[in-house]
Amino acid sequence: MKWLIYLLPLLMVACSNLPPAIDNPPLVDISYPQAVQAIGSYQSAQVRWGGVIIDVENEQTSSIVQVLSYPLNNYGRPRLGKPYEGRFIIKTAEFLDPAIYTKNSEITVAGILKGDEARLIGKKELRLPVVAASLIHLWPVEPPIEYYGPDVWGGFGYSPYFGYSPYYRGGYYYGPYRRWR
Numbered sequence: 001m002k003w004l005i006y007l008l009p010l011l012m013v014a015c016s017n018l019p020p021a022i023d024n025p026p027l028v029d030i031s032y033p034q035a036v037q038a039i040g041s042y043q044s045a046q047v048r049w050g051g052v053i054i055d056v057e058n059e060q061t062s063s064i065v066q067v068l069s070y071p072l073n074n075y076g077r078p079r080l081g082k083p084y085e086g087r088f089i090i091k092t093a094e095f096l097d098p099a100i101y102t103k104n105s106e107i108t109v110a111g112i113l114k115g116d117e118a119r120l121i122g123k124k125e126l127r128l129p130v131v132a133a134s135l136i137h138l139w140p141v142e143p144p145i146e147y148y149g150p151d152v153w154g155g156f157g158y159s160p161y162f163g164y165s166p167y168y169r170g171g172y173y174y175g176p177y178r179r180w181r
């Protein structure tokens with residue numbers, strides 16, 4: 001029975017289904033703000049960046065994805081609750097179907113920083129960092145978490161003070177421990 005204790009960590013490690021380039025950051029993890037400040041000094045460096053897709057353009061020999069950059073969590077997924085950092089461009093020789101790589105989809109890329117490129121956004125020209133992708137991971141959509149089950153007291157009506165309770169309706173508490181006014 002003790003051998004199960006030694007087997008459990010191995011089973012937990014085997015459950016990860018992310019590619020290693022996305023799951024593990026590069027040895028020297030260059031963040032987006034660092035790269036933008038000194039793009040020339042970080043050219044040809046390994047990066048792992050992510051964010052939300054803004055636009056996908058397919059050319060004859062490559063695909064270009066414009067991404068709104070967000071910081072990544074420990075697993076490489078963009079943290080959309082944090083403030084965005086800016087924009088960057090992903091270039092790949094693969095064909096990226098715009099029906100799959102849709103606007104507002106979460107994406108993470110591992111690749112090499114190839115400098116920057118001028119892009120016209122509205123009427124303003126910006127210089128955006130370019131990442132030559134070695135691996136692109138499109139994240140599945142997570143459904144919002146809505147919980148309408150019983151609370152700790154076993155009830156179902158929502159109260160900011162009592163949680164979900166059958167005794168709380170329309171701003172008044174009708175339970176056995178009712179507050180007297």
